[in-house]
Amino acid sequence: MSDDARWHDLGSVEELSRHSLRQITIGRTKIALTCQNGRFGAISGACNHVGGPLGDGRLDGDYVVCPWHHWKFHCRTGEGEPGFEKDCVPSYELKEEGGRLWINLMPTTRRNKLPHAPHPLARLVRREDGPVRVLGISTTVMDPAHPRYSTSEALLESALAAAGAMGAEARCVRLSDLKFRACEGYYSKSAHACTWPCSITQMDPADEMTEVYEGIVHWADVILLATPIRWGSASSLYYKMVERMNCVQNQVTIRNKVLLRNKVAAFIITGGQDNVQAVAGQMMGFFGEIGCLFPQFPYIAHSRGWAAEDMERNVAYVQQSESLHQAARELAGRAVNTAKVLLATQVEPEKVARGGRKGNQPMAPESPAEAAAVVEAG
Ligand code: FES
Numbered sequence: 022m023s024d025d026a027r028w029h030d031l032g033s034v035e036e037l038s039r040h041s042l043r044q045i046t047i048g049r050t051k052i053a054l055t056c057q058n059g060r061f062g063a064i065s066g067a068c069n070h071v072g073g074p075l076g077d078g079r080l081d082g083d084y085v086v087c088p089w090h091h092w093k094f095h096c097r098t099g100e101g102e103p104g105f106e107k108d109c110v111p112s113y114e115l116k117e118e119g120g121r122l123w124i125n126l127m128p129t130t131r132r133n134k135l136p137h138a139p140h141p142l143a144r145l146v147r148r149e150d151g152p153v154r155v156l157g158i159s160t161t162v163m164d165p166a167h168p169r170y171s172t173s174e175a176l177l178e179s180a181l182a183a184a185g186a187m188g189a190e191a192r193c194v195r196l197s198d199l200k201f202r203a204c205e206g207y208y209s210k211s212a213h214a215c216t217w218p219c220s221i222t223q224m225d226p227a228d229e230m231t232e233v234y235e236g237i238v239h240w241a242d243v244i245l246l247a248t249p250i251r252w253g254s255a256s257s258l259y260y261k262m263v264e265r266m267n268c269v270q271n272q273v274t275i276r277n278k279v280l281l282r283n284k285v286a287a288f289i290i291t292g293g294q295d296n297v298q299a300v301a302g303q304m305m306g307f308f309g310e311i312g313c314l315f316p317q318f319p320y321i322a323h324s325r326g327w328a329a330e331d332m333e334r335n336v337a338y339v340q341q342s343e344s345l346h347q348a349a350r351e352l353a354g355r356a357v358n359t360a361k362v363l364l365a366t367q368v369e370p371e372k373v374a375r376g377g378r379k380g381n382q383p384m385a386p387e388s389p390a391e392a393a394a395v396v397e398a399g
Pocket of ligand 1: 087
């Protein structure tokens with residue numbers, strides 16, 4: 022037993038043995054305490070990844086599974102799962118005396134983090150030289166085997182063609198072509214569990230939201246969103262995409278890291294019945310919160326009206342409406358011109374005090390893992 026042992030009474034063995042896994046905080050030290058068949062184990066309660074509370078996770082055999090992104094550590098040695106043994110969290114000595122369980126707060130083994138290659142999206146956001154770049158995003162749901170005419174997408178195509186004619190680089194992403202998972206609520210576990218790049222993106226290489234993140238965060242100066250109205254709201258694919266973009270806004274909240282600067286968003290909204298202004302307001306609210314600016318008159322829209330139940334005529338109307346297609350071209354022009362002004366002036370600073378917290382104080386800059394490392398080193 023080392024001379025600098027710091028023994029701490031954790032409590033009654035009988036009571037502690039009722040829980041197979043629990044998180045315990047002693048001062049600023051977090052412990053994941055396990056008990057399997059009467060055998061106790063104690064490792065750090067802060068995960069090596071981004072500090073998830075290991076003691077709030079679950080046991081998989083001898084491994085504690087982190088509740089945030091499912092990394093595993095041996096419940097007594099702190100070693101990472103097989104193949105990653107050296108990626109380990111501190112382990113602690115325990116002893117039982119007089120029906121009490123004691124822990125030596127001087128760790129037996131130390132934390133070691135193996136380098137993990139960062140996801141390509143995690144690179145510095147830096148605008149490369151070149152003309153204004155316009156990313157069109159069509160959120161229309163489509164059966165690829167039987168494509169149909171989408172009024173919002175058709176107007177988006179007119180807008181992108183106009184942007185190209187102005188000398189901009191234009192590209193279109195159709196969400197319907199991408200296979201991507203719905204947000205699984207990492208933010209609901211903890212703001213620090215909702216990472217950039219997105220937790221799903223980092224864990225699932227097959228997930229195709231990467232194309233949207235690349236386009237919006239690293240490439241575009243202008244984002245042109247096109248959506249149909251479905252029961253008074255934007256398309257379900259629009260919401261599926263937006264939920265996955267919480268990680269972009271969350272960076273501003275937790276570390277004042279602004280991923281989108283000097284970018285312009287504009288919107289094309291078409292539908293059968295109305296609710297255009299509510300849909301536009303919701304979209305502007307979200308894109309405003311992730312840091313976009315808007316051109317004057319930031320959306321165009323068309324709907325048949327409350328009493329119209331003749332959508333086949335709606336398609337013909339939009340196909341033939343030179344006015345609507347001209348409006349889409351002009352919207353693209355306003356957005357590109359606004360982007361040119363922003364790029365020339367770089368008006369937005371790299372950090373926006375309280376921007377992500379709507380007036381509240383920013384959260385503590387250090388992650389729980391960083392905080393835990395400080396305690397263990399000290
Ligand atoms: S797996 Fe533990 S914090 Fe991500």
